[in-house]
Amino acid sequence: MSKAVETTCPYCGTGCGVAVRVTADGVAVEGDARHPSNGGRLCIKGAALGETLVPEGRLLYPAIRDAAGALRRVRWDAALDHVAGALRRIIDTHGPDAVAWYVSGQLLTEDYYVANKLVKGYVGTANIDTNSRLCMSSAVAGHKRAFGEDIVPVSYEDLEQADLVVLVGSNTAWCHPILYQRIVRAKERRPQMKVVVIDPRRTATTDAADLHLPLRAGTDVWLFNGLLSFLHQHGVVDTAFVDAHTCGFDRALAVADNTAGSVRAAAKACGLDESALAEFYRLFARTEKVITAFSMGVNQSSAGTDKVNSIINCHLLTGRIGKPGTGPFSLTGQPNAMGGREVGGLANMLAAHLDLENAQHRELVQTFWRSPSIAHKPGLKAVDLFDAIDASRVKAVWIMATNPVVSLPDADKVKRALGKCELVIVSDVMENTDTTAYAHVLLPALAWGEKDGTVTNSERRISRQRAFLPAPGEARPDWWALAEIGKRWGYADAFGYAAPHEIFDEHARLTAFGNTEALAPRYLNLAGLIGMSAADYDALAPVRWPVPPDRSRPTAHVFSDGRFYTPDRKARFVPTPPRLPVHARDDDYPLVLNTGRVRDHWHTMTRTGLSPRLASHIAEPYVDLHPQDALSCGVREGGLARVATRWGSLVARVRTSGELPRRSVFVPIHWNAQYASDARVGALVNPVVDPVSGEPEFKHTPVRVEEFPVLWHGFALSRRPLPMTQITWWTRITGRCFLRYEFAGRQRIADWPEAACRVLGVRDTGADWIEYEDRSAGQYRAAWVVDERIEACVFVSPRPDLPSRAWLSGLFAKDRLEELDRIGLLVGEPLDRGADTGPTVCSCFGVGRNTILDAIRTQGCTNTEALGRRLRCGTNCGSCIPELKALIAASALEPA
Known part of the structure; x- marks a missing residue:
């Protein structure tokens, strides 16, 4: 058997280590027991990675679309000459803001770095945004407002040390299953540990909850403003910390008191039982070690940044930050959203956590890059970018490693925009996606298993992603294609990279460049990783930043010294006046659409759709709604329904799971034109965005559900x-x-x-x-x-x-x-x-519903442990345990 290659999982931001062996029988994937993020555990998506490494559908050669609309295979030199020439003509004619890049948290940090250097330093525009805008930009904006820098102040170990873990807007059990299981195991070791889940839906995550608060969608700010008022009224204030290390408290408190100054007022605004909300407030008040972990239910909102800051405010008031087992924790969605943020992947950022709107910072980056120009104003954020393409203000776009025709809100407008765009370049792994259909130039990229570089997970841990497969056809690294454009524009010295370790070294040097109190102090500092040889880089073990020059000294807990990265080194309380989502429901669209992931799929299914195991759990798109809403809409369980908004519609199977409150609807995000005739939920989503972060409102769109009659x-x-x-x-x-x-x-x-x-x-x-x-x-x-x-x-x-x-x-x-x-x-x-084993419940071991029910009814397996011993279900990633418990409970109610 071949030696295992240690690399990282390409799915969520947990950043699990995987060990891969390539054998004559295929690719074997297992958890890397030495990786600190997962200690050898993998969820079903990670465990099934070997099934996604298939040749079917791969984009293998560069191609250019001819005048008749047919794609014609060309050599790389011809494709790159065409791209470089066409972009240069547009820039020379219309200026640098007439071109744009839309990239992805699926890119490696090295790809991201070269893209931002080329665009911001050599094109001279900030029109480069990323699909991380759709999931993490509200967290970034909230961190910067409060801390002065985009810093996640919590580690995974903190989750296990906390006495109270509050999960807000996160179906952690399905979306970050390894982290969820770390919390569950910690709770088993310390039964006094409490878990509170704040989510409109009753998801699998609530299985571990001591308290579930099903708040009304969009009311998070009321809830945390109410908590801030409650804490202050009951004297739960770290006065010394607030006085010495923060500012702005009085204004933030005044807003909180004015909008949710009592438990009753907050409960009414949130649609919650007053006693349940009071129980949470009291639990938060009396528990010193509190982690508030939040994800898409907080970020993906037209008030997402205020939601983030309302959470941070409560931690600042109580001084529950900068200490083990405490702090606000943003659970990152994509595998390298954090790495992209490090190198300035968003349109309003510079590399190395420097500010695009700060003249001194711009000069520092331009000096380091020795670039002819530097972007001097923020670029177009994702939704605005495609609006500008639609309006023909942006005439060329290069899309890398993402599928915006499926994933962006108002996705039919994205189709229209790309259809009229003068030049669409797409770098991708797959030849046929909803987005590649609009490409004038297709460039074959490397996939997971072929790429070599680094990623950074939710807790700021940098890990190596190592290649273990040869590049198929003529696929090439994304950084290489970008660098080749730079060379064709006459910048060979700036883009003469021979290998990814050279790019990483430049990135590390930039994080240390000017990183002094006098110039531009940042917590992000990789000085201890500067100067690595190719062998050192290849052997790099997972490491959490900052990495100071003296790596032998342990890094203190973030903010343990009470110093932040604002001009006066004090954290900011941010006033968060609550506001309802834009476009509230009306008579024509009386329900509220929420979107999100399912357990075994990822993004737009271009990878997970290739795996039989991952496809077996939820086989088709569905619309979930309350049984009474289903009745009033004239639809029934198992039938088909049309789900319509002001922006678009889809058709999906009806489900009445009991997870949703009245007047709420849930539809998964994953299905695309390759896997369904009419199920792109992005086409339905309200395109309104947060005014600070630019993140779209994926959790609150007015919607109508009606029967889709068939014969x-x-x-x-x-x-x-x-x-x-x-x-x-x-x-x-x-x-x-x-x-x-x-x-x-x-x-x-x-x-x-x-x-x-x-x-x-x-x-x-x-x-x-x-x-x-x-x-x-x-x-x-x-x-x-x-x-x-x-x-x-x-x-x-x-x-x-x-x-x-x-x-x-x-x-x-x-x-x-x-x-x-x-x-x-x-x-x-x-x-x-x-x-007939029935529909799959445990994807890890392929255990079906009928098999499980038989074990419960006839073999005495009346708890999940017994089912695990007999069938193995629930003994790997644990994601199916809530479903196992539900089957056990349902069987107990059956007549003898």
């Missing part, structure tokens, strides 16, 4: 891709040895056998064809068998409750169908009851 429902499993062009509605997932399609139609089908053959691509009249039809009931099912092996099958009914897909999936793993299998296909269910 029939169906599904098909096939070893080959199937044409869905004539189907009204469809979704697709990847299975083991097959593709699974769910679909529905409005057209009347007179001849189902003929239609089924057409959909499945059966042209051999002598094919082994198994079929059953009940015309009176409108039911049809058929299977195509080739050389005794099932090739495809299709099931159709007027009702959505069709046969089990899990059982049929198992047939595709067989080399030869048995006679009982053929009979089962005719009757629509397995003759062997144990063959």
Whole structure:
């Protein structure tokens, strides 16, 4: 077996270490036991990374779209000459602000650094923004307002040392499962530790909560303003800390008192039970070691920055910052959102945590880069950037490692903007995405497993991402493509990098350059990493910044000296007057749409959609709503519904999980045009943004839900891709040895056998064809068998409750169908009851719902530990434990 390569997981900001071995049988991925972030544990997405390393769909060669709209393969030199020349012509004609870059938290720090150097220092514009604008920019803005610098003052160890962990707007169990399990294990060791979850939804995370506060969407500022007033009224104030190390408290308190000055007022504004809110306030007041961890439910709001500062205010008032087990903690969404922030990845930042609007800082960066110019004003933030493209003010855009046609709000406007843009360059791993369809130039990038560089996680820990696979085709690093443009513009000395360690060294030197009290003091300082050789860089162990020159001395806890990075070195209380989300619901759109992730998928599914294990948990897009809202909207569980806003619409399967309060709707963010006919939730999202951070309002869009009537429902499993062009509605997932399609139609089908053959691509009249039809009931099912092996099958009914897909999936793993299998296909269910394991609950070990229920009902597994011992479910990442508990509880209520 090959030696393991230690690298990092490319999903969430937890930054887990993984150990990868490449063998003759494929790629084996396991947790890196030596990495401090995860200690060897992985969630199901990380564990399934090997399944996503497939050649299908890869973009392998540069291409340029001709006048007829066809992509023509070209050599790298020709593609880069074309890009450099076209960008230069636009810049010379219209000025540097006529071009823009839209990049991603999927980039490595080295890619990010070169992009920002090229754009801000050599083009002379700040029109480079990142999809981190959509998830973390409110946290950045809140940190800068309070601390003077974008500093996360908490580590993962602090989570385990806290006596109270408050999780705000974060389904941590699904979105940061390894951190969630660290909290759960700490709570098991110290039962006196408390967990409070503040979230409108009752998510899997509430399973560990001592208290769940289902606040009204968008009212977080009222809640934390109320907490600030409560703490002050009850004398829970670190007066010495506030007097010596902060300023602005009186104004912040006056706003809090005026808007939520009593528990009753705060509870009414938040739609909470007064006694439950008072319980939380008292718990916060009497607990010294408090961590308030927040994520997208706080950031993704038109008041996101104020939400962040309202949380920080409470920690400043009580002095619960700068000490072990205390502080506000931003849980980062993407694997390298933090690394991007270090190098100025946002349009309103400079590299090395320097301020774009500070003339001294601009001069410092330009001097270091020896660049001909420097951006002198903030660039266009993500939503504004695509508005400017739509208005033809920006005439060229280079999109790297992201899929804005799916992920941005008002995504149909993004499509329109790219469709009229003079020059669209896309660097990507996959050839066919919603965004590459609009590219004039396509550039093949390296994927995870092929890239070499660094990333920084939520706790400021830098880790190496090491390559373990060769570059396929002509794929190249993103930093290399950017540097080649710089060279073509005559800046060979500035962009003559031979390897990523040279870029990292320059980045480290810039963090130390001018980093003095007299010039530009910053907490970000990588002086201790300057001068690494290629071998040193390759061997770099995970390290949390700052990294001082003397690395032998341990770094003190952030802010333990009470010194911040404002001009007077004092933290700022920020007044946070609460305001309702823009575009509140009305009679036409009476519900509120919330968007977010599901457990096993990531972003727009270009990676996770390739994995059968990840696809098996939630196989299709859905709209979740309260049962009473479903009734009033005329939709029912399992049926289809159209979800519409003022900006767009989609069609999804109806779910009534019981997780949501009245008048709330939840739709996942992941599905795109490759996996569904009509499920891009970004097209529905309100494009309003936070006035400070520019982060969009993904958690509060007025919405209407109505029935999407169809005449029939169906599904098909096939070893080959199937044409869905004539189907009204469809979704697709990847299975083991097959593709699974769910679909529905409005057209009347007179001849189902003929239609089924057409959909499945059966042209051999002598094919082994198994079929059953009940015309009176409108039911049809058929299977195509080739050389005794099932090739495809299709099931159709007027009702959505069709046969089990899990059982049929198992047939595709067989080399030869048995006679009982053929009979089962005719009757629509397995003759062997144990063959139907049911929908997947535990993706780590592929354990289905029916298997779990059988263990509960007949084998005495009445707790999750017993299920784990018998079936292994819940014993890896633990993400399925809340679902296991729900099945146990439901079984206990069944009649004997």
